[in-house]
Amino acid sequence: MRIQVPFLRVGPIEVPPPAYQSEGAVGLDLCAAIEAPVTLAPGERRLVPTGYAVALPDGHEGQVRPRSGLALHHGVTVLNSPGTIDPDYRGEIKVVLINLGAAPFTVHRGDRIAQLVICPVALADVVVVSALAPTARGAGGYGSTGVRREEP
Template identity: 55%
Template sequence: MIKVKIVRLNQKAILPVYATAHAAGMDVSACLDAPVTVPSSASALIPTGFAIELPEGYEAQLRPRSGLALRHCISLPNSPATIDADYRGEVGVILINHGREPFTVSHGDRIAQMVVAKVDHVVFEEVESLSETARGEGGFGHTGVQAKAECL
């Protein structure tokens, strides 16, 4: 188990918590003095009221909550949002409203999930060419959207 230091910047802040024993992400809640309404096709930065200190070699990812996406078309435009180990400011969640109706966020609403993950730094090796694969340069939907017959 990894220990992460956390500071409550606002006494009303609700600290992240795993909702179930096997949840991958912790629920992150809004810390607001007054409700914030996100109009259709707009975004808003929602404060959480806390800051974290991740160990070196780790990041925190903020991800959308599936229920908000399904029921209200609310997501995170920079998903997954990355919180670096050397960031010490308040964790904020950028919400975007893809729905037709305004969406109101109130204090304590669970607005995102946070997953802490190990990060390995890489060193790029510049070469003249890359090895060939069966896929090659195919990308961006090159396999189509229909299931293959053996999957049906």
């Protein structure tokens, strides 16, 4: 399924528009719209503009996700992953990058820094009840359905 999604170039820095990098890709790569290179020290985070705003259709969200190559090779990821872009937001898309690697990492103008996945979403009507239907798992939390190992 394909939908038309309008993107508007904003700001003074020209970079390529969001784009799929292969025929089967589901994430649109987002580029850094920065005038001068920005170096992230290990542990440092920075809000990086992309130079584009988007008008997502009602019933859809934009998920800003890390690029796997940056994460694997440099330890650079999107801090609030996935970051959500609501359909009523019209400001510039910006990406919170963090360097979890051991070495400084420099972002240059036009570098592909994240990807945007556009997804349909369901909106919920919240109904407060006095009890929930039971399940086999119940209130079991983190790790409650995983493999249990005997402690030595």
